[in-house]
Structure formats: C-alpha cells, structure tokens
Amino acid sequence: MIRKIMHRPQAVLGLAMMLLVFLVMLLAPVFAPNDPMQLNVAHSFAPPDAQYPLGTDELGRCILSRLIYGARASLSIALPTLLLLAVISTVVATLCAYVGGALDRMFEVVSNIFMAFPPFLVAITLVGLFESKAASIVLSIVIAMWVWNARVVRTHVLRERNQPYVITCRMSGCSELRIVFRHIIPNILPHLLVLYSTGLSSIIIMISSYAFLGLGLETGTAEWGAMFVNANKLIFSHPLFLVYPGLCILFAAAGFNLFGEALRDICAPREG
Amino acid sequence: MLKAEHITKQYQIPGGGHTVFDAVSDVSIELGNGGVTAIVGESGSGKSTLARVLSYVERPDGGRVFLDGLEVSACGRKELRAVRGKVQLVMQNALGSLDPHQSVVSILEEPLRLLFHMGAEKRKQRCLELLDMARLERDTLRRRPDELSGGQQKRLCIARALATQPQHIIFDESFSGLDVTLKKQVLGFLKELQTELQISFLVITHDLDTAMYMADAIHVMRRGKIIETLEHPKSFSDFQEPYSQELVKAVRSKRRALQ
Numbered sequence: 001m002i003r004k005i006m007h008r009p010q011a012v013l014g015l016a017m018m019l020l021v022f023l024v025m026l027l028a029p030v031f032a033p034n035d036p037m038q039l040n041v042a043h044s045f046a047p048p049d050a051q052y053p054l055g056t057d058e059l060g061r062c063i064l065s066r067l068i069y070g071a072r073a074s075l076s077i078a079l080p081t082l083l084l085l086a087v088i089s090t091v092v093a094t095l096c097a098y099v100g101g102a103l104d105r106m107f108e109v110v111s112n113i114f115m116a117f118p119p120f121l122v123a124i125t126l127v128g129l130f131e132s133k134a135a136s137i138v139l140s141i142v143i144a145m146w147v148w149n150a151r152v153v154r155t156h157v158l159r160e161r162n163q164p165y166v167i168t169c170r171m172s173g174c175s176e177l178r179i180v181f182r183h184i185i186p187n188i189l190p191h192l193l194v195l196y197s198t199g200l201s202s203i204i205i206m207i208s209s210y211a212f213l214g215l216g217l218e219t220g221t222a223e224w225g226a227m228f229v230n231a232n233k234l235i236f237s238h239p240l241f242l243v244y245p246g247l248c249i250l251f252a253a254a255g256f257n258l259f260g261e262a263l264r265d266i267c268a269p270r271e272g
Numbered sequence: 273m274l275k276a277e278h279i280t281k282q283y284q285i286p287g288g289g290h291t292v293f294d295a296v297s298d299v300s301i302e303l304g305n306g307g308v309t310a311i312v313g314e315s316g317s318g319k320s321t322l323a324r325v326l327s328y329v330e331r332p333d334g335g336r337v338f339l340d341g342l343e344v345s346a347c348g349r350k351e352l353r354a355v356r357g358k359v360q361l362v363m364q365n366a367l368g369s370l371d372p373h374q375s376v377v378s379i380l381e382e383p384l385r386l387l388f389h390m391g392a393e394k395r396k397q398r399c400l401e402l403l404d405m406a407r408l409e410r411d412t413l414r415r416r417p418d419e420l421s422g423g424q425q426k427r428l429c430i431a432r433a434l435a436t437q438p439q440h441i442i443f444d445e446s447f448s449g450l451d452v453t454l455k456k457q458v459l460g461f462l463k464e465l466q467t468e469l470q471i472s473f474l475v476i477t478h479d480l481d482t483a484m485y486m487a488d489a490i491h492v493m494r495r496g497k498i499i500e501t502l503e504h505p506k507s508f509s510d511f512q513e514p515y516s517q518e519l520v521k522a523v524r525s526k527r528r529a530l531q
Contacts, residue, residue: 164369167329168429172379172436173356173386176349186373267373 004266011262017255025071034062036069036222045238054244058234063241066222067248073223075252078203081138085146085203086196090185093150097157098180107154111147119144119206123215133217141206145199152195156188190264197260201253224248273340274303274326274359274440274472280334281321295321297496298335303440308466308473310487311498312480312519318496319476323444326474327361328352339439357387357436364445366425370417376428377413383435398435406431407461423454430462434469442474447482452530459485480508480523492516 005011024031033053040060048055054063096107123140130136160166161184169179185192208225217223224245231241279299282292296318303309303326313319324330325337328344337345339358347355363369370379380399384390390398403410406427417425426446433441443462447455463486466473475486483490484505492500492513500513508520 164363164365165371167361167363168369168432169371169382170329171327171356171360172383172432173353174382175353178386183371183374187371 005262008262008266010258011266014255014257014259014262017251018259021071021075021252021255024068025075028068028072032062032065032068034065036061036065037220038062057241061222063244066227067224067244069222070224070227070245070248071252073217073221074204074207074225074249077134077137077207077217078200081141081203082196082200084138085142085149085199086192088142089146089149090153090192092146093153094157094180094185097154098161098176098184100161104154107150111151114143114147117144120210120213120215123210123213127215133215137207137210137215137217140210141203145203145206149195149199153188153192156191157184160184160187190267193260193263193267194257197256198253200256201249204249204253273305273338275338276301276322276326276332276335277338278335279322279325279332279337281318281325281330282333283321294318294496296325296332299493299496299498300335301326301491301498303472303474305439306470306472307489308463308475308487310475310477310483310490311493312477312483312490313493314478314519317493319493320444322493323361323442323474323476326440327359327442329361357383358438359440359442360433360436360438361442361444362429362433362446364448366422366429366446367417369429370425370432372416372418374416375413376408376415376417376420379417379428379432380435383432387436402431402435405434405465422450423458426450426458430465434465438471440472440474442476444476445478447477448479455482462486480519481526484508492519 005015033051038061040056042060043056044058044060046052046056046060052062052064054067057063057066093107096104119140122143123136126136126140126143127133130139166179166183169183174183204225208223208229211217211221211223211226211229217226227245228242228249231238231245234241277300279296279301280294281296283295285291285293299318299322301309301311301322311319311322321330325332325345328337328347332345335345336343339355342355344352344355374382377399380402381395384395384398399413400410403413408424408427408431412420412424412428417428420428429446430441447458450458459482462473465471473486475483477483480490488504490502490505491498492502492511492515494515500511500516502510505511508523511517511520
C-alpha cells in the first residue's frame with residue numbers, strides 16, 4: 001500500500017500538502033513571526049516588511065501569523081467534523097441500505113426531514129443550547145450534512161449488495177455484519193474517500209459562513225473562513241486580503257482531494 | 273442427502289403491479305450423496321432459481337428443503353450458518369462472485385477461519401492443498417480475482433467451494449461462456465475431482481451435451497417444472513418428451529456446425 005502511494009506523483013503531492021498543513025497546524029507558535037491577536041491600530045494596512053512578511057490587516061494584526069494560527073482554528077474544527085460526519089453517514093446509510101425493506105424506507109423519510117432543515121437554523125438552535133461554540137458548530141454541520149453524504153453512500157451500497165459476491169461470502173460462512181464491514185464497505189471505500197475528502201473544503205467554507213453570521217468562533221479568532229469573509233468588505237481597497245486565506249483553504253482542500261482521489265485509484269481494482 | 277419437496281418460487285413481474293409468475297412450480301428433487309445429477313433447460317426455465325433455493329440462498333414460497341433430515345427452508349439465520357458449508361453454489365459469473373478487493377488467499381482462508389476456526393498455520397497449509405486440488409498455480413495466492421484468467425477464476429470459485437468441505441456443490445451454468453477447449457478441461461478436471469472426493473454434484477446447464485458427459489441422472493426442466501427424468505441415459509434417443517427432443521436437436525445442430 002505504502003509503496004503504491006509512493007509510486008503515484010498525485011498521491012505523494014497530496015500527502016506532502018496534507019503533511020505541510022498538519023505541520024503548520026502543530027508548530028504554529030514556531031512559524032508565526034508575531035502574536036496573531038496583537039492589535040496595533042497605528043500600524044494598520046501596513047505593507048509587507050521584515051517584521052510583518054505579509055503586512056497587517058485593518059486592525060494592525062500580522063496577516064501571516066493569523067494565517068498560520070488559522071490552520072489550527074479551521075482544521076481543529078473541520079477535521080473532527082469530517083470524521084464524525086464520515087462515520088455517522090457511512091454506518092447509518094450502509095446498515096439501512098443493506099437491511100433494506102422497512103428500515104430503508106424509514107431512512108428515506110428521516111433523510112427527507114433532515115434535508116428540509118436549513119443548516120443555519122440548526123446552528124442557531126445549537127449555539128443557544130451548548131456552552132461550547134466549537135461543539136455546536138461541529139454538531140450543526142454534522143446534522144445538516146450527514147444526510148447528503150448518507151444518500152450517496154446508500155446508492156453505492158444498494159448497487160454493491162446485489163453483487164453475486166455477497167452470496168458467495170454468505171456461503172463462506174460470513175455473518176451479515178461481516179459482509180457489511182469486511183466486504184461491502186471496503187469495496188465502496190474508494191468512492192467514500194473521494195466523497196469525504198472533497199467534503200473538507202465545503203466544511204471549512206461552512207464554518208466561515210457561520211462566522212459571518214456571528215455564530216462561529218469568537219469574533220477576531222484567527223481562522224481562515226472568518227478572515228476570508230472579513231476581507232469581503234475590503235475587496236476593492238485590499239484584494240490580497242481575500243486571496244491569502246482563500247489560497248490557504250484551496251491548499252488544504254486540494255491536498256486532501258488529491259490524496260483522496262489517488263487513494264481511490266489505488267484501491268479500486270475494478271475501475272482500473 | 274439434499275431433498276426438495278414441492279418447491280414453488282414466485283417472482284413479481286417488474287412493472288406488472290401484483291402479477292406474479294411461478295419461476296419454479298411444484299418441483300421435487302432428491303440428491304443423494306456422491307452422484308452427479310444434471311438439470312437441463314433453456315434460459316427462463318427456472319433452473320437457476322431452483323439452484324438458489326436448493327443452496328438456501330433464497331427461501332422457497334412453497335415446499336420444503338431438507339439437508340440430511342434438517343429442514344433448512346425453515347431454519348433461522350443462526351442455524352443456517354451452522355450448515356452453510358454443506359451446500360455450495362458455484363455461479364455463472366465467476367469474476368462477479370468473487371469479492372474484487374480480496375486476494376486469492378483471503379478468499380480461500382475466509383471459510384477456513386469462519387467455518388472451521390483453523391489457526392493461521394493450518395489455514396496456510398490447507399490453502400495450498402486447495403490450490404493444488406483446483407490445479408491453480410501457487411503464485412496466484414497474492415493476486416486479486418481480476419488479475420486471473422477466466423479459467424483460473426472458475427477454478428478459484430471451485431477451490432473456494434471445496435474449502436467449506438461441502439457435501440453438495442451446485443454448478444449453476446458455471447461452464448457456459450468458456451471456450452470449447454477450456455470447457456473440456458474444466459469438466460474433465462471436475463469429473464476426476466468428483467470421483468476422488470465423493471462430493472455430490474448438481475450440474476445446471478442449458479447444454480445437453482455437458483449434462484450427458486457429467487451426470488448419472490438428468491432432469492429436463494421447462495417453465496418451472498421438471499418434465500422428464502432419466503437415470504443413466506445411454507444416448508440421446510432415450511429422451512421421450514417432445515421438448516427434450518428439441519434440446520437433442522439443438523445439440524446435434526451445434527455439433528454439425530462445429531464440424
């Protein structure tokens with residue numbers, strides 16, 4: 001497996017990008033030249049110089065430092081969200097689609113209900129319910145998005161459960177649970193990897209739109225989405241403010257997508 | 273001994289509302305231990321459905337299936353799993369009936385672990401035995417099904433079925449789609465295997481030639497019913513029913529075309 005990854009430039013590039021993002025995330029205090037929260041209104045909109053490599057924003061905060069710390073804030077929410085989302089939608093959709101019948105029809109009804117809920121409504125409710133803003137953001141995104149992923153998973157499982165190999169596995173003595181977790185899920189995993197790795201960027205964007213509504217993390221938190229949204233109003237005077245966080249989101253998302261797609265190609269013998 | 277009594281299996285006609293048709297209607301069949309039986313019929317005659325019912329992959333809508341006196345058609349999931357290995361179905365689509373992400377060794381080891389709880393050492397040894405039995409090369413162990421040739425895929429399916437130490441193996445059109453030489457090879461090898469292991473075979477085919485070559489008893493099936501049964505047929509002229517005669521004619525014209 002590792003050898004196969006190393007033989008694919010796409011996978012290596014994606015992996016390198018992901019590792020770089022993680023490295024920046026873990027070692028933010030080492031890389032950042034300044035305190036990302038340090039206000040210096042007298043020094044606002046400063047052009048890049050030795051102390052502030054990318055200049056300062058409208059409140060005189062170091063942009064580079066904010067971007068570096070932003071990796072922490074964005075991904076520390078986006079990754080757990082993605083993980084929770086992936087596990088919940090995969091398990092629920094797979095079980096419902098595999099068992100079929102009444103359970104599958106129930107899933108249809110429930111998923112229609114969830115699809116009707118606007119995510120922001122859920123977010124507003126949850127922010128009111130929970131102390132922790134991060135937890136309510138994670139939960140509201142999971143509640144809002146799991147159905148969309150689950151539906152995709154369901155179609156894959158429906159196709160797979162009618163394959164003749166399922167019968168063969170049963171005759172080899174597999175229990176139904178073993179068929180689901182050891183045979184069906186590994187076979188649709190390549191598709192799921194792409195589904196979830198592309199989901200990361202939309203989660204980052206979603207977190208940022210929460211910030212826009214004031215539902216996100218504390219105002220002023222160094223976070224890519226918030227910086228991106230914040231820069232909207234400066235688009236004509238300082239368009240680069242929009243480009244920096246945008247590039248960061250692009251970089252992280254592209255890394256995950258590249259790696260996810262390369263993994264799909266490696267794991268999918270049938271589509272070759 | 274695998275015995276089916278008055279089996280009926282219905283399917284809903286797609287788009288036909290609640291109209292059903294009998295894929296198999298009131299079929300009784302008995303498979304002793306050790307012989308080779310064949311069911312011959314054209315496509316749509318219900319022979320595959322019967323195979324699925326006999327291998328308890330599907331439940332019949334009417335009638336009962338017995339395995340050594342145990343009524344498998346009335347068993348729950350748990351009880352069925354205990355006798356899963358006894359009757360094996362080898363399907364037509366060899367590649368499709370193998371999990372594409374598993375390697376040959378894990379396909380063969382799965383039944384050994386799940387049905388016989390063998391340790392790693394024993395499994396490895398048994399795997400090699402199975403490969404030899406199915407005349408597969410030992411270097412195929414690490415490969416995936418789609419990296420094997422068509423003939424190797426068939427052999428792998430047979431090896432997997434043998435891994436469960438079955439009393440009965442049902443071959444559902446397992447040899448159609450193979451070219452003439454390959455088919456001869458596989459059939460010949462199966463016949464040897466059968467004499468060696470004394471497993472009962474049920475060969476389901478549309479080809480009377482294959483049936484005559486393999487089987488001691490031949491059932492002719494049409495529209496969900498068994499219309500003629502011959503024990504130890506000597507030649508094609510033993511068949512009496514007009515429909516069986518049609519099948520004989522089909523074989524003869526194919527032979528002529530080959531010559």
